[in-house]
Amino acid sequence: xxxxxxxELRKIVVDIIATERRGHLGPAMSSIDILRVLYxxxxxxxxxxxxxxxxxxxxxxxxxxxxxxxxxxADKGFFPEKDLLTFCKSESIFGGHPERSKIPGxxxxxxxxxxxxxxxxxxxxxxxxxxxxxxxxxxxxxxEINEGSVWEAALSAAKHNLSNLTLFIDYxxxxxxxxxxxxxxxxxxxxxxxxxxxxxxxxxxxNIEELQAxxxxxxxxxxxxxxxxxxxxxxxxxxxxxxxxxxxxxxKITDDQLNEMYQCLC
Amino acid sequence: xxxxxxxxxxxxAKDNENIIFIGSDLGAGTLTNMQQELPDQFIMEGISExxxxxMSAGLAMEGFIPYVNSIAPFLTRRCYEQVLxxxxxxxxxxxxxxNGGGVVYAPLGxxxxxxxxxxxxxxxxxxxxxxxxxxxxxxRLVEKTISWPHPIYIRLAKGGDKVISNSKHGFEIGKAxxxxxxxxxxxxxxxxxxxxxxxxxxxxEREGVHCGVLHVHTVKPLDYDALSKLIPxxxxxxxxxxxxxAGGLGSAVLEYCSDLMPEHVSKIARIGIPDKFxxxxxxxxxxxxxxxxxxxxxxxxxxxxxxxxx
Numbered sequence: 001x002x003x004x005x006x007x008e009l010r011k012i013v014v015d016i017i018a019t020e021r022r023g024h025l026g027p028a029m030s031s032i033d034i035l036r037v038l039y040x041x042x043x044x045x046x047x048x049x050x051x052x053x054x055x056x057x058x059x060x061x062x063x064x065x066x067x068x069x070x071x072x073x074a075d076k077g078f079f080p081e082k083d084l085l086t087f088c089k090s091e092s093i094f095g096g097h098p099e100r101s102k103i104p105g106x107x108x109x110x111x112x113x114x115x116x117x118x119x120x121x122x123x124x125x126x127x128x129x130x131x132x133x134x135x136x137x138x139x140x141x142x143x144e145i146n147e148g149s150v151w152e153a154a155l156s157a158a159k160h161n162l163s164n165l166t167l168f169i170d171y172x173x174x175x176x177x178x179x180x181x182x183x184x185x186x187x188x189x190x191x192x193x194x195x196x197x198x199x200x201x202x203x204x205x206x207n208i209e210e211l212q213a214x215x216x217x218x219x220x221x222x223x224x225x226x227x228x229x230x231x232x233x234x235x236x237x238x239x240x241x242x243x244x245x246x247x248x249x250x251x252k253i254t255d256d257q258l259n260e261m262y263q264c265l266c
Numbered sequence: 267x268x269x270x271x272x273x274x275x276x277x278x279a280k281d282n283e284n285i286i287f288i289g290s291d292l293g294a295g296t297l298t299n300m301q302q303e304l305p306d307q308f309i310m311e312g313i314s315e316x317x318x319x320x321m322s323a324g325l326a327m328e329g330f331i332p333y334v335n336s337i338a339p340f341l342t343r344r345c346y347e348q349v350l351x352x353x354x355x356x357x358x359x360x361x362x363x364x365n366g367g368g369v370v371y372a373p374l375g376x377x378x379x380x381x382x383x384x385x386x387x388x389x390x391x392x393x394x395x396x397x398x399x400x401x402x403x404x405x406r407l408v409e410k411t412i413s414w415p416h417p418i419y420i421r422l423a424k425g426g427d428k429v430i431s432n433s434k435h436g437f438e439i440g441k442a443x444x445x446x447x448x449x450x451x452x453x454x455x456x457x458x459x460x461x462x463x464x465x466x467x468x469x470x471e472r473e474g475v476h477c478g479v480l481h482v483h484t485v486k487p488l489d490y491d492a493l494s495k496l497i498p499x500x501x502x503x504x505x506x507x508x509x510x511x512a513g514g515l516g517s518a519v520l521e522y523c524s525d526l527m528p529e530h531v532s533k534i535a536r537i538g539i540p541d542k543f544x545x546x547x548x549x550x551x552x553x554x555x556x557x558x559x560x561x562x563x564x565x566x567x568x569x570x571x572x573x574x575x576x
Contacts, residue, residue, distance in 0.1 A: 099355075112351050118321050119324040120324060152312070152316060156311060
């Protein structure tokens with residue numbers, strides 16, 4: 001099911017993890033196929049001019065999932081892939097959470113959860129006020145939307161009819177301690193967003209064709225913000241990590257575990 | 267002071283389409299004329315300070331200069347992480363205008379007091395903290411905020427405060443103003459405590475004690491030049507602030523002295539709010555009286571210091 005390109009992107013993530021034997025593998029693997037489609041098929045950008053004024057703005061609000069974004073940005077030429085091998089080293093620009101001031105292509109420093117959507121609302125509002133056509137996309141985690149600030153921003157996005165704003169939810173059903181359904185139930189999630197004034201679509205967040213078809217439909221409505229609920233699997237692609245809380249963040253990864261990761265990508 | 271601040275924002279916004287005003291469910295009628303005249307530069311959001319700070323960060327990333335207005339405790343405590351991460355880590359030119367700095371909202375109780383705001387903001391890199399003393403100074407301040415490249419917290423006083431500032435002193439962010447020349451001693455103050463310090467220094471003058479008043483409208487960045495020049499010239503210093511004694515102006519002055527002029531630390535005393543929640547209502551003045559932050563106590567503290575420092 002995971003095609004060659006998605007495996008190649010996953011391999012970049014494993015290469016990064018191998019440098020320090022640590023990282024948020026699970027949340028990166030649940031979001032990597034979404035990011036692939038966003039950067040392959042939807043977002044307008046110039047890798048050699050990351051601050052190009054007409055670019056679409058993308059905010060990875062679940063900053064702990066940054067390994068997948070690092071991989072995609074390197075693949076797109078925002079910076080050399082080899083630079084990622086400095087991950088988490090003292091002088092590196094690539095930390096465990098992404099920073100705007102350091103990394104080309106990063107719109108907002110995230111890591112503390114619940115910050116991306118409010119910032120995205122501000123960016124989308126700015127574009128609307130100035131009659132600019134670029135779009136704003138925010139990717140949040142499902143655990144992240146426990147945060148009240150996400151819902152404050154949702155109310156505001158609908159109030160301002162921000163049809164240029166699309167929220168992707170990486171709905172892997174698993175947060176740090178356990179299942180969403182046990183920690184803080186989100187269901188009925190689609191109905192919640194509809195009631196907040198969003199146009200809502202649901203997709204398989206690992207099905208490339210489904211994601212590609214979906215992004216072609218954006219904006220989903222002409223006068224309201226949109227949310228795309230992406231049903232995903234935490235740790236997708238690595239059978240030993242799929243749906244496992246212990247792979248949310250892993251440190252002291254062994255040689256055997258690394259070899260197993262690479263085996264999964266053959 | 268508040269009206270002056272908001273009207274100045276409106277006036278400046280007419281000539282600068284990047285200026286945008288964001289309120290958090292403010293009192294009915296606030297800046298209605300701006301809303302009508304400049305609808306794209308006026309946003310009234312709900313009671314959602316965390317979101318509003320993030321939204322203002324997003325606007326600032328796109329080149330806007332947002333002025334965010336709400337009640338001071340909610341603009342400082344409620345959204346602290348958003349201020350730290352969204353505004354200060356990104357070092358964005360967002361201006362936070364906090365109504366009711368200090369104990370202006372005394373009758374509304376401890377939830378509405380902003381007495382630790384300077385302390386919690388002072389420890390955030392890139393933040394600027396300004397507490398003007400009167401409406402005239404506010405007018406001069408707002409003009410200067412347009413081009414300041416960092417986040418700013420403007421601490422508003424009650425309003426109707428006696429005008430003691432003077433245009434001849436000008437106004438530069440980060441530059442303290444010596445409102446009364448230092449004599450053998452000096453008060454160092456911020457916000458409307460400067461008025462009390464001036465009254466106290468006038469009383470001292472009548473008793474033959476020449477006492478200066480250094481008005482530190484900008485608590486961060488602190489005016490190290492003024493401090494290094496003036497502190498060695500006096501025998502005693504009393505800092506006065508409408509803020510808890512921990513972490514505010516007095517602490518900032520003592521930290522500076524401890525680091526760079528340790529021989530002068532013992533000549534400095536601090537007057538501020540004690541380390542406990544307010545258990546009284548009343549008014550701003552009655553609460554300050556209750557805590558002993560009065561013209562008389564300020565004057566007596568200075569006399570004590572002069573006696574101790576003989």
